[in-house]
Amino acid sequence: MPLPPITPPLLNSANPWCTTLEQLQELYDSPHTGAITTRTSLLGGFAHDPSHHQFTFFNPSTHATSTPNKDVGGDASTTGSLNTLGYSPFPLSEYLEYVKTISEGMGDVPPNGRESYKLVVVSVTGSAEEIAQCYSLIATTQPNVKMPLAMEINLSCPNIPGKTPPAYNTAALREYLAALKVAIDVCLTKSGGVTQISVGIKIPPYTYSEQFEGLVGVLVESGQNVMKPVYLPTPVSFITAMGKVQQNPL
Ligand SMILES: Cc1cc2nc3c(=O)[nH]c(=O)nc-3n(C[C@H](O)[C@H](O)[C@H](O)COP(=O)(O)O)c2cc1C
Structure with a gap:
């Protein structure tokens, strides 16, 4: 599903300064953002x-x-x-409440002469099964808020002991995309084909070609008939990548 336009073309990345309702409201109200992202949350919160x-x-x-x-x-x-x-101490349900509060604070037309309400990118993480549940929760919230919602799956956090970022593992990536296709199908069926939200994956820095090829291979596979349900294209609408500054010693 295509993302709505981001105007102006600037949004924050997921980080500790988009943890609370006050911080998210300030980012949403800023004339300089065309969309906002929440700090990464889990279904059950994360012990800080x-x-x-x-x-x-x-x-x-x-x-x-x-x-x-x-x-x-x-x-x-x-x-x-x-x-x-680590991730946000607040669970996903809390962020969806924040989104509802921001939505209720706006009138029936987008504020400040905007043509459309700003996109909210809800950053989440967890196992493939948990991510499928996150999708379902966000999709269920969508009809109740004015702004378009997207889900960004953080597959790249380096700071969780014992949890290698899944974006470095092709088999793990495949598992996430397969679970997502099923979750999208279930929500589409339940809503009579109406509710689908854009999904993105956040990848860590890749430093050699096999890492890029691994990602592209799984993305292509997720749009082909080996991954069910076959009528759906790849579940990934966008990729959030972080830059790596490299200094050339020469
Ligand atoms: C303190 C700190 C906390 C972060 N927390 C998250 C997070 O919760 N979820 C996430 O997806 N990325 C997180 N990131 C990564 C940032 O979103 C961003 O991708 C990264 O910092 C690279 O962008 P930069 O080069 O502008 O810093 C965090 C980064 C920093 C520095």
């Missing part, structure tokens, strides 16, 4: 352990660090960051 989950900012030129775990928004010198943060 302040002794493990920490962050600091640093100045990339001097390597001077800021006070750990203190937001330094507005300080242009500390543009680097180090973190061991």
Whole structure:
């Protein structure tokens, strides 16, 4: 399913500064965003352990660090960051309530002369079965809110001990896409063919060609008749990629 236009073409990525309703409302109201993303949530929330989950900012030129775990928004010198943060402590259901609250705060026409309501990208993670449930919850919320919703599956978090990012594993990726196709089919059937939301996958940095080829291979496969139900194309409408800055020593 195609994504609605993102105007202006700027949106935040999933991160700790889009955790609360207040932060999401501020991002939604900003004239500079054309869409917003929530921090990654799980069906049941994620236990935040302040002794493990920490962050600091640093100045990339001097390597001077800021006070750990203190937001330094507005300080242009500390543009680097180090973190061991996990997912949001709030469950997906809480984010869907935030989305409803933001929706209820708007009138029957998009605010500020906009042509359409801004897209909300709901970032989620979990097992393939849990992601299928996340899809169903988000799709069920869609008819009750004004803005279009999309689901972004975070397959790339490096900070969860014992959980290799599934985006580095072709077999795991295949499992997610297969579960998603079934979830999309179930929601389409239940809604009489009306409700389908766009789904994206967030991938980690890939550094060699086999990683790209593995991803493309599974995406192509997910649109072919080996993955049921065969009437549906690939469940993936968009890919969120993060950049890798490489300095050439020569
Ligand atoms: C402190 C911190 C927390 C993050 N948390 C999440 C998260 O919950 N979900 C997610 O998909 N990405 C998360 N990310 C990754 C960012 O969304 C983004 O993809 C990454 O930082 C690369 O973008 P950048 O080069 O602009 O920093 C996090 C990044 C940072 C620095």
